[in-house]
Amino acid sequence: MQLKKTIQRVLFILFWTGIGTGMILLLGAAIGRRNQERFRDYTIEIKGQYGGSFLNEDSVERLLRLHTEGVKGELLSVLKLRKVEEGLQQHPWIREAQLYFDNKDILHVGITEKTPVARLFTQRGQSMYLDEVGQPIPLAMHRTVKVPVFTGLPDQSAGKAKDSLFYLRIRDMAQQIVLDSFWSAQAAQFDRLPDGSWEMIPVIGNHVILLQDGEDFQLQLKKLMLFYKQVLVKTGFDRYRVIDLRFNNQVVASHGAATRVDSIRLRRSVEQLLEQSRAAELDTVIRYLPKPLQPLLPDDTVSVTTEMKNSLPLDSAAVPQKSNKKINN
Secondary structure: OHHHHHHHHHHHHHHHHHHHHHHHHHHHHHHHHHHOOEOOEEEEEEEOOOOOOOOOHHHHHHHHHHHOOOOOOOEHHHOOHHHHHHHHOOOOOEEEEEEEEOOOOEEEEEEEEOOEEEEEEEOOOOEEEEEOOOOEEOOOOOOOOOOOEEEEEOOOOOOOHHHHHHHHHHHHHHHHHHHOHHHHHHEEEEEEOOOOOEEEEEOOOOOEEEEOOOOOHHHHHHHHHHHHHHHHHHHOOOOEEEEEEEEOOEEEEEEOOOOOOOHHHHHHHHHHHHHOOOOOOOOOOOOOOOOOOOOOOOEEEEEOOHHHHHHOOOOOOOOOOOOOOOOOO
16 A cells, blocks of 8 residues: 555656656747747837827838848847847937847837936036936037026036036926926026026016026026016016125126117027038027126115015926925036
8 A cells, every 4th residue: 555655646747757858948949949039020109209209110110220230030049138228318319229029039129218407508518418317418419499598508528426416407497498388488598607507598578687606496486476466567578687686685687788689689689590500400499698797787686575485386287396405506
């Protein structure tokens, strides 16, 4: 009886060992056959912003060829998807690349583009975009997008820590402008002054607005909106030449000289500036700020009272408040 049980146990073990060995052999054969197969086709999906993309299928296919031995027909065994993804993500406009095969040996390529949030001009006239994480990216040859314009930036390396913080400040400013429908329409561009503050050119009104770089940008926009609603709606948008927001709880408004700032001339000057770069790229222009300003007449000072502060809530769509630490650049 004991011998019979032992034989049954041995047969049971041999049975399942045989099945396991067979499955391993079949799986190995299947893997071997698949490694000798070649992928038959591919699809490319590009996820962009602003209703379109800066890359196209041809450009992505060229990138694929750079990181593989070909596109269609390559052996599955030699195509390292992770390595190809990392290679694609080296492109300055690609945020993320995802590749996978389906059960029909079709390669699916998913590309997520970086999102430009600002257009930058350096003091030497170089131009680039700033993406959603605060990193500079080159201009695209076949497409432009209307984003806030920042001019007069120093020509420095983006790899430095202080430059990275500086670009993050610009990114935060641009995002707050874009997320607010009023300021998105009213703020034409920002020019960086030698002392590190900003000069904003509005679309409506022959005046400029001075902003402190080290102060909370959202609070300054709120002060400016209060001044618009409490003062300029009564005096007109051409009453003052300079509106200075760089003082605590105050808005200092300066009367213009006899010759007012010509907003048409301001807009034409940026077109002339960017006309120089159109030879190298297909581009469109918003505005560029000519400088310097003429001497000002005596100032008008408007205090921001508690009632004025409470009369206008912050835009609910605005970006959360950031640190007030001043960044020198």
